[in-house]
Amino acid sequence: MSKIRIGIIGAGRIGKIHADNLRRFANAEIVGVSDLFAGPELEAWAAERGIGLLTKDSGDLVNHPGIDALYICSSTDTHVPLIKQAAQAGKHIFCEKPISMDIGQTEEAIEAVRKAGVKLQIGFNRRFDHNFKRVREHVLGGTIGEPHIVKITSRDPSPPPKEYIKVSGGLFMDMAIHDFDMARYLSGSEVTEVYAQGSVLVDSAFAEYGDVDTAITTLKFENGALGVIDNSRKAVYGYDQRVEVFGSKGSVAVANDFPNTAVVSTADGIASDKPLHFFLERYTEAYLDETRMFLDSLANGTPLPVDGYDGLQAERIALAAKLSLRLGRPVKISELHDLRAQMAQ
Amino acid sequence: MSKIRIGIIGAGRIGKIHADNLRRFANAEIVGVSDLFAGPELEAWAAERGIGLLTKDSGDLVNHPGIDALYICSSTDTHVPLIKQAAQAGKHIFCEKPISMDIGQTEEAIEAVRKAGVKLQIGFNRRFDHNFKRVREHVLGGTIGEPHIVKITSRDPSPPPKEYIKVSGGLFMDMAIHDFDMARYLSGSEVTEVYAQGSVLVDSAFAEYGDVDTAITTLKFENGALGVIDNSRKAVYGYDQRVEVFGSKGSVAVANDFPNTAVVSTADGIASDKPLHFFLERYTEAYLDETRMFLDSLANGTPLPVDGYDGLQAERIALAAKLSLRLGRPVKISELHDLRAQMAQ
Amino acid sequence: MSKIRIGIIGAGRIGKIHADNLRRFANAEIVGVSDLFAGPELEAWAAERGIGLLTKDSGDLVNHPGIDALYICSSTDTHVPLIKQAAQAGKHIFCEKPISMDIGQTEEAIEAVRKAGVKLQIGFNRRFDHNFKRVREHVLGGTIGEPHIVKITSRDPSPPPKEYIKVSGGLFMDMAIHDFDMARYLSGSEVTEVYAQGSVLVDSAFAEYGDVDTAITTLKFENGALGVIDNSRKAVYGYDQRVEVFGSKGSVAVANDFPNTAVVSTADGIASDKPLHFFLERYTEAYLDETRMFLDSLANGTPLPVDGYDGLQAERIALAAKLSLRLGRPVKISELHDLRAQMAQ
Amino acid sequence: MSKIRIGIIGAGRIGKIHADNLRRFANAEIVGVSDLFAGPELEAWAAERGIGLLTKDSGDLVNHPGIDALYICSSTDTHVPLIKQAAQAGKHIFCEKPISMDIGQTEEAIEAVRKAGVKLQIGFNRRFDHNFKRVREHVLGGTIGEPHIVKITSRDPSPPPKEYIKVSGGLFMDMAIHDFDMARYLSGSEVTEVYAQGSVLVDSAFAEYGDVDTAITTLKFENGALGVIDNSRKAVYGYDQRVEVFGSKGSVAVANDFPNTAVVSTADGIASDKPLHFFLERYTEAYLDETRMFLDSLANGTPLPVDGYDGLQAERIALAAKLSLRLGRPVKISELHDLRAQMAQ
Known part of the structure; x- marks a missing residue:
């Protein structure tokens, strides 16, 4: 070999x-x-x-x-x-x-x-997360019937440094892009329309660069389902990455991962440790698995788990979200071509 | 006495x-x-x-x-x-x-x-729910700092009969109105803008009456926070009523209530019973408590916990949601007067 | 009527x-x-x-x-x-x-x-608890197969006053007697042998009256299953009443009841409220239900849910536990007659 | 280097x-x-x-x-x-x-x-488990005050093959020995007395070799605390490894680890996947960490995390448990010398 x-x-x-x-x-x-x-x-x-x-x-x-x-x-x-x-x-x-x-x-x-x-694989590492994969399996396997609502919570423990904010491409292109890919991955359907609301509630540095730090983005999918993503650049309790898919036969939801299962009960109440701190801790195994599948694809010709088209589609949704926020109205993916042309003028 | x-x-x-x-x-x-x-x-x-x-x-x-x-x-x-x-x-x-x-x-x-x-008290029974009250206490008590995101999940176990759908006033006025009140109650702030997406995914009867059975409504609050409500007329696993308020110092979230805490572990997996079936089971104590507080107000002059103004504000948000869905754009509460005038012509 | x-x-x-x-x-x-x-x-x-x-x-x-x-x-x-x-x-x-x-x-x-x-009904209120009833249903319904291990955790939030300790009959007769009844109720089998260990770790007042405040009691059942009960007079976090029955096809376990489902996530960790404080809060519905069934039995001739024999058997186990602790060895229920005769001499 | x-x-x-x-x-x-x-x-x-x-x-x-x-x-x-x-x-x-x-x-x-x-390190891998380590930290750190009760649940997913049972040394020496070490590790105190109950409920092959497949072992610790371990050779839902330490200021408990956090809600109830199947899955990281600490000790002279004496003490408790089961009475660790001498005659 x-x-x-x-x-x-x-x-x-x-x-x-x-x-x-x-x-x-x-x-x-x-x-x-x-x-x-x-x-x-x-x-x-x-x-x-x-x-x-x-x-x-x-x-x-x-x-x-x-x-x-x-x-x-x-x-x-x-x-x-x-x-x-x-x-x-x-x-x-x-x-x-x-x-x-x-x-x-x-x-x-x-x-x-x-x-x-x-071959071109894109580093959407979250697709390889044990939790999100299990959600996808249940959705594809029909456990929850036809998907009606896809909900994604995606919050970082702390905002990036100011110099990074400047060049990041903004919350939608830099951070929520993972969630846009997740929305497609979990629903098994393409996004057709996006409406984004955003605020600067965490750090005024975001406002300086025309960016937001808190956002709620709603999605329409080709199959009729609705989606919603909530993002924050700062969850003081740590990385918060949860999803739920609700459908005609039920729902499947995943919670965060924790460093341990210890529950402490005292006179003050019940307490446990915070979730795994950030993506490096949370997605350790996912990073390993995306490489495993890339190598498998090269060695054995198995299909790539996430390719250039997936990268492109996520960027399209991110762009639609940016434009929605700017225009104060929902934006269709099919409008992007014209909107880009208009903006280029 | x-x-x-x-x-x-x-x-x-x-x-x-x-x-x-x-x-x-x-x-x-x-x-x-x-x-x-x-x-x-x-x-x-x-x-x-x-x-x-x-x-x-x-x-x-x-x-x-x-x-x-x-x-x-x-x-x-x-x-x-x-x-x-x-x-x-x-x-x-x-x-x-x-x-x-x-x-x-x-x-x-x-x-x-x-x-x-x-005195006029309105039957927003959910304000008296042990879970939602605890969320409110934490928000008002500052546990989670400034609220940034309010998330409400509100799903019924099964749709009402067709004859009721016809006269119900629609999902926003009939069902989500509770959630609109909850949004005000939990955030301690007024809603200023509403954007609603809706679909008919559960039963085509809703389409007949110009109604939807699945909706995601996003809210902007006076204090800058964002909100999102997801509604479905049919959660096959039972009544699904959860909220989360996320803020600068953390989040507080409540789950459903269950008939018991039994967890069964077998070769097939881990299983437990479904949530309490519907509002009568879930809000038994809340109904008792709203009457307790009404009687207290009459007997002792304590303030009403929810009054006519609260009823009115929830209706305004419901109307904004209906109009948003019809117009395909976000609707400000401050626009309602003009929009109603236009529609009356 | x-x-x-x-x-x-x-x-x-x-x-x-x-x-x-x-x-x-x-x-x-x-x-x-x-x-x-x-x-x-x-x-x-x-x-x-x-x-x-x-x-x-x-x-x-x-x-x-x-x-x-x-x-x-x-x-x-x-x-x-x-x-x-x-x-x-x-x-x-x-x-x-x-x-x-x-x-x-x-x-x-x-x-x-x-x-x-x-008719004589005994006030073993815990049999009417929604959680324990569900465990019993699963055991009787065969969900977990043949019972192998019955585990009961039973801890009070705080010890009774000194004057009560004196006349209480001791931890086994006063407090654990509920658990002995629960053991019979959950296993559907009679206890044949008891071994008890006890310590005074909470309050030396217990030692004064020859009593203990902390105990672990192991049981053998007629059907071959084993059981264990751990008791404490003082769980600072509140009333702790949990059971688990483990068997050939799996296990069923119940946790405590809580005043709400609120989970608070902050920079300090994840926190929630303590369990319901004591038996009055925890067993509110159970007290109602035991009366409901007593009235039903009188009105309609339905069987009593718990009768004098159940009271007697629990007392026998409590006595065996007391004697085991005193003798430092396991005691069979069948020995009680002789041991009492010896002690009477 | x-x-x-x-x-x-x-x-x-x-x-x-x-x-x-x-x-x-x-x-x-x-x-x-x-x-x-x-x-x-x-x-x-x-x-x-x-x-x-x-x-x-x-x-x-x-x-x-x-x-x-x-x-x-x-x-x-x-x-x-x-x-x-x-x-x-x-x-x-x-x-x-x-x-x-x-x-x-x-x-x-x-x-x-x-x-x-x-240097001699013994492979008590569970000491390196993220959950059990956290319990130990809380106990040593004083979170729960003085330990009163140590509870250990330890159940294998399926019994070993018959030929292994024969040479295994029996449930206490082969399987529960990990739990005996855990009891010392978690309590920070030595075991002074052991009482064991055991049954053959899983497979009569155990009886053939004078062994049991189900056991409850109670422990007394030097510091006055009590302990209890329940063992089964067959938990059909998978590896079940949980502990709880209860003390004067509260309790700390750890649950099993699961392959994912997915919760599925359908008309049939709420369901999730079984715990990690067996020790290889559950203790993957623990095996890595015990080697890390062994290498650290060799490279940097840091103390061994678990040494020969720890191995010896666990074996003493296992022997006491075996003898307790055989003699039908509690056995003190201090009796072992004499009992071994008697048996050797």
Whole structure:
């Protein structure tokens, strides 16, 4: 059995997670890592893991003849050019979300991938979460009948730093995009219309950049179901990621994960620990599983669990939400083309 | 201590509940009951309870010199005329929700009450629910800081009969009106804008009458918070009444009530019984407590827990929701006056 | 329909509860109440409830020709003589637990009842609890197969006053007796052997009277199942009453009841309110239901849900537990006769 | 930083788990593996993991100059001789539980370790479980005050094969030994007395070997607390591992772990998935953490989290439980010496 040879572009927090996960698969091998800020610290990190090639130039990986697939974990603005280069070089691609903040560019990237005949998986890690997968299984399996209402709660423990807010693309493109993908994943149906309400209640820094920190987004699905997502940039009790799908035969709901099941009863009341703090703790296994399925797809030709089209659709919903908030009215996905044209004028 | 003498107008299901609850208070006495369909069965019912006066004519109670207060439990279309008559006769009033389906008429009824100087309590029974009261206490007590998001789930176990759907006033005025009151009650703030999405997914009978059976309504509050209510006419697993208020310092959420806490673990999985079936089971104590507080207000002058204005505001939100669904856009409460004028043309 | 005419002997806390519960049944009427300490306060209480006869002499009720049944709610030492008198007078009897602290006397009381052909229900109120009833239904219905292990947790929120401890009969006869009845009720099998461990960990007052405040009692059942009860006189978080029955096909477990379902999530963790404080709050409905079934049995001849034999068996287990603790070894129920004879010498 | 060089004796299920866990630590290296049944399959397994040395002879590892520490994962009867050999060879030791089924031999092994000055960690993996650790933290931290009652539920999903039952040492030495260790770990106190009840309710094969499959064991602790453990060899709903410690200031309890948090509500009731199936699923992270702490102790001199003495004490309690069941009376740990002497005659 030959190993799948991997290059990782961008060795920030998420790039390192993918590296450590890849090391746990006997059929994968990390050939090289590129990072703009490669230095002594990263060299030590790579050495400990037996990674032979460390470079500042992503081109060294893209053009490396001994690499089969690339993990694109660099900043969002680099995704589209890297996808195009990688596709042209015949490399399979795992790319973090979002592909880009511009639907036109995302479409170009997807087209490049299609032409090259390579595989492109998008890092919608939550699809691999044990809880959300179980919801999806119940929905697809018919346990709850026809879906009528999809509810998603998605709250971060604390807002990102100001400099990140500025370039984040806004709450809908940066944060809720996971939830938009989840809405499609759980309902098994496409979103057709979006209405978003948003407020700045957490930190006025969001207002400075025309962003919001609290939002409720309602969705209409092709199959007639309705959806609602509530987002906050700051849940002081920790990462809050829950969903419920309600349908003609019942509902299925998942709660948060907790570090333990300890319940303390005292004269003051009943108490337990907060949920797992943030995405790294909550989605540890999900990150491992998305890589497992990517490797499986490369090794055995199984279908990708989440591809470029999924990335594109989530971005479309995010854009519709942004426009809805700006226009103060519901926005149809089918309107996006015209609305973008108008705005471009 | 003299007893508060009560007349009950309308001896249907809810009128009978109020009667049995009143009998548990030592300081209340049911003087008479009126019902259009008074007959042998109702006579037996009244006799068992030692109720001396049974009549088909509500006027016999309204004009009865030995009656201090009236419970109006007859059909919605009779509420406004009865409130006016009762007020004129100097009787205190407990009236089931909604006061009417026409905001103008509701305003007239409230004005009549104000002029007469009598008390008017509206039957928003859920305010007295042990769970929702606890949420309110936490919100008012500052446990969760400033409210940012108010979420209400409100689903009935099964749709009403077709003949009721026809005259119900629609999902927003008939069913969600409780939730609109709850939104005000829990947030401690007024609703300023409403956007409603609705679908017919449960029963096409709703479509026949221009109604929906599934809805998601988003709210904006004066204090900047956002709200969302999801409604369904049919939750096959039973009455589903949950709320969550999320704020700057945390969240408080309440789940359904269950007939028991039994958890069965077998080779098939973990199972427990469904929630309490419907409002009669769920709100048994709440119905008792709303009467307790009404009697307290009459006996001791304590403030009414929910008054005519609360009834009116909930109707305004319901009307805004109806109009939002019809117009396909968010509707401000401040627009209602103009929109009603336009529609009246 | 003629009403069942009731006399209540002992108008302490529990006697008053039975009185108010009886008032809610249309087919019952409280004819009189006796209490050694009858005075102005009790007179007012009786007057409010329209109870015509208030006396210090229980004989006035026992011998009252217009009384069908007696509730014996006076102190434990009066139970046996009152049962004998009532039986002789042809009155049906509802008697609080325990019948007595002496098995010989209890047997005499039961024999008197049998001879007189009257009914005797014992106040094992927990059998009527919604949770425990559901466990029993599952066990009898076969949901969990053959019972293997019965676990009962039974802890009071705070110890009784010192003067009560002195005359209480000790933890096993006073407190755990409910659990011994529950063990029989849930398992559907008789207890054959008892081993008890006990400690004084809560309050040294218990040691003064040769009593314990913390105990673990293990049981063997006729059907081969094992049982365990843990008791404490002081659970600072409130009344703790849970059971689990584990069997060949699974388990069924019930948790405590809570005043509400509110869950508060803050930076400090997840919190909720303590369980219902004590038996009056926890078993409100159970007290009502035991009276309902007693009245049903008198009116319609349905079987008593818990009778004198049940009272006797629970006392036997309690005695075995006491002896086990004293002897430091397991004690068989079948040994009790001999052990009592030895001790009598 | 030099790596800790490890040899693994016994490459069955648990040996392989330790191997894969060791591979995740950058400061550990598996030098060799021995297994009586080493063959092509095991060779492939070792090759995939880059393990250079595979042998049938454990001596090849014990006497290997390039090995610092040994994992003893072979059958229980080999533990004591291997510990003695390893100690003599100056190797640190991680040994699966129990050390042996004979207290005298266990004492000899511990003495050999002490003399050699090597480290010996026992595989009481449950101490590293996230739930049980949290209970211990609360107990040691004083959250619940003085411990009064320690309750442990420990049930396997299905009984072992008949041939294993025969050599297992019986329920107390094979299965409950984990719970005996847990009792010491959670209470922070030594067990002084044991009373065990047991039945054969699951499978008559247990009776054939003088064993039981269902047991309730009560414990007395030095600090006055009481304890109770209930064991079953067959919980059809899966691995059931829960504990509760109740004390003067409250209680702390932990529930099972589940594969997901999905709750399904349908017309049939509320349902969720069974707990994690067995120890491999439940204690995945605990196995990793016990190795982490073993390596830490070797690398940094931190204290061992569980040592030979802990192994010995758990065996003493297990022996007391066995004798209690046989003798039908409570057995003190301090009696063990005499009882063993009597039995040896």
